[in-house]
Amino acid sequence: MKPTSTVYRGRSGQWAFVLHRITGFGVFFFLLLHIVDVSLAARPNLYNEVHQVYGNIVMRLFEVGLLFGLVYHALNGLRIVLIDFFPEAVRAQTRLFAGVVFLTLAAGIPGAVVILRPWFRG
Amino acid sequence: MATREAEKTSGTEARPRPAVRTRQSFETWSWFFMRISGLALLFLALVHFALTHIATDVAKTDYKFLSRRWDNPLWRLFDWSLLALALAHGLNGLRYIIDDYVRRPATRAAVKAALYTVAGVLFAFGTLTILTFKAKTL
Secondary structure, eight states: OOTTOOOOOOHHHHHHHHHHHHHHHHHHHHHHHHHHHHGGGGSHHHHHHHHHHTTSHHHHHHHHHHHHHHHHHHHHHHHHHHHHHSGGGGGGHHHHHHHHHHHHHHHHHHHHHHHHHHHHHO | OHHHHHHHHHHHHHSOOOTTOOOOOHHHHHHHHHHHHHHHHHHHHHHHHIIIIIISOGGGOSHHHHHHHTTSHHHHHHHHHHHHHHHHHHHHHHHHHHHHHOOSHHHHHHHHHHHHHHHHHHHHHHHHHHHHOOOOOO
16 A cells, blocks of 8 residues: 555444445435435326336336445444444444444345346336 | 522532533534434334335335325324434434535535535425325326
């Protein structure tokens, strides 16, 4: 690594932080979009037309990304809360991060299958 | 008045505040809010996703589905809690991100103003949608 690099070598804790930022940012902008699409409920036909778009493959892949982002952010958030409220837990922070990654994949992969399957079936 | 004043004085003299207990600033409350709202959202957002994105296929979450769900005021309360908490939690998170990366004071103020405006408008929009929804037959 170059001495001028701005990358902080904080190992897993740093990656946990970076992922937490990116997923939080992503989920927030999906939320803004989601408020707009649900607010179309006052016009039923428009609501149905717009929600049909969510069924195509691009939006389904986007939804899979949302699932991974949401689950990661939720579980890593729990890890942060645990460490903040019970400082002793910081000793286990690397193991906790490994658990967060494992559980994100364990929930995300089957979820992705459920979300994508209807599209492949047509 | 005099006695209360005396109590106050004797109180502080008898038990000085421990050095670690600093004044509770806005940022302390912000930190606390992120933890508490985060815990609530863990439940609200994951239940919402499991029910309306996993248990129900996204293609089936149409107007009829929405009408049936919002027939129950408790689901409206659930959705509104999710809306309010997620928006506040996300807005505060975005505020951290802006403070970290947008360094020029004028740009920072402008970005924050834009963000707060959009979030405020969408919060009003979402609240109105949940409160005023009346199912129509198509």
